[in-house]
Amino acid sequence: MTAVDRGPIDRRSAALLALMAPFAAVAAASAQAPLAPPFPAPPVAVARPPGGGPRDIAMLVYPGLTALDLVGPQYMFAALDGMRVHLVGRTLTPVTSDTGLVLTPTLDFASCPADLAVLFAPGGTDGTLAAMRDRDTLAFLADRGARAGRVASVCTGSLLLGAAGLLRGYRATSHWAARPVLAGFGAVPTDARVVRDRDRVTGAGVTAGLDLGLAMVAELRGDAYAELVQLGCEYDPRPPFAAGSPHTAPPAVTAEMTRLLSGFVAAAGRLAAERPPGVAPT
Numbered sequence: 001m002t003a004v005d006r007g008p009i010d011r012r013s014a015a016l017l018a019l020m021a022p023f024a025a026v027a028a029a030s031a032q033a034p035l036a037p038p039f040p041a042p043p044v045a046v047a048r049p050p051g052g053g054p055r056d057i058a059m060l061v062y063p064g065l066t067a068l069d070l071v072g073p074q075y076m077f078a079a080l081d082g083m084r085v086h087l088v089g090r091t092l093t094p095v096t097s098d099t100g101l102v103l104t105p106t107l108d109f110a111s112c113p114a115d116l117a118v119l120f121a122p123g124g125t126d127g128t129l130a131a132m133r134d135r136d137t138l139a140f141l142a143d144r145g146a147r148a149g150r151v152a153s154v155c156t157g158s159l160l161l162g163a164a165g166l167l168r169g170y171r172a173t174s175h176w177a178a179r180p181v182l183a184g185f186g187a188v189p190t191d192a193r194v195v196r197d198r199d200r201v202t203g204a205g206v207t208a209g210l211d212l213g214l215a216m217v218a219e220l221r222g223d224a225y226a227e228l229v230q231l232g233c234e235y236d237p238r239p240p241f242a243a244g245s246p247h248t249a250p251p252a253v254t255a256e257m258t259r260l261l262s263g264f265v266a267a268a269g270r271l272a273a274e275r276p277p278g279v280a281p282t
Contacts, residue, residue: 054149057085057118060160061105062137064127067097068206069154073120076213079229080220088112090136098124109140118216119148122209123156123175125264132163132271141166152201152216154209159268161202162187163275171197175205176246177261184272207244210235 057077059070070087077085089095089105096102121141124131131137141164145151153161158174161167162185171190172182182189193208194201194215203212214235218226243249249257 054113054115054117055083056113056116057083057120058088058107058112058116058144059085059120060122060137060141060157061087061089061095061103062127062131063095064098064130065095065122065124066155066206067099067101067103069122069124069157069209070103072207072209073152073154073213073216075233076210076217076229077118079232080217083117083220086112090134098127109136112140112144114144114147116144116148117220118150118152119144121153121157121160123154123159125156128156128160129264129267129271131160132268138164148199150199150201150216152203152212154203154212155205156268158182158187158202159185159272163271167200170200171195172200172202173204174202177258178265178268181265181268181272184269
């Protein structure tokens with residue numbers, strides 16, 4: 001009997017089954033060898049971007065960053081066939097996130113490739129303020145960002161991009177409490193979960209990194225590939241509370257969180273006012 005092609009949905013389902021087959025086989029055999037994260041490249045016919053181009057993704061790590069800002073997009077980026085994902089620190093010394101998770105850089109500033117497909121900055125609070133004051137960090141971001149194919153951030157990572165002079169004249173977002181600070185860096189604060197303006201892609205607070213990561217996978221490999229990655233990690237959020245945004249959270253909850261973050265926001269605003277928009281310290 002001749003096989004019948006039932007269209008793209010069936011082809012995607014078949015590709016997903018093939019994608020997950022190594023995991024299922026290893027699980028069934030109770031094997032101890034770890035799988036390469038997150039799983040093998042999808043055996044699906046999706047076009048890569050034309051031409052050679054940079055194949056390296058650099059994700060900044062620094063003490064006090066918010067781990068989920070980084071880990072969500074990193075999971076998505078790691079599924080990109082043919083790309084190399086690097087965690088780049090000021091040095092190779094492990095850094096501790098704001099929740100105590102320890103992350104080890106794979107490259108330092110000096111060894112990071114000069115030409116990148118993506119330069120990414122995660123956010124945080126006190127750690128981000130320290131990074132915004134660090135001349136080496138800002139110089140690294142300014143240098144690699146000037147040539148990168150895409151410059152991206154999640155949460156208050158956009159304040160780091162702004163401090164490095166990479167958002168002047170661009171629409172951008174950040175954590176809702178810190179979003180107004182972007183204007184001090186010459187950016188146009190935009191209330192959206194993911195904001196794409198030319199080669200700048202910024203995400204709102206923390207969990208928006210999953211959405212940003214998937215959106216960038218779709219840009220780099222197409223919608224079908226991104227859908228496979230989404231289904232493979234079962235990203236189907238159904239939060240138990242409608243309090244994930246100031247648009248939906250009870251007013252008292254929003255007021256309390258605004259109070260808790262007010263010190264950070266004020267400090268970030270002072271840093272923005274200390275230098276002309278779009279100018280990184282020398």
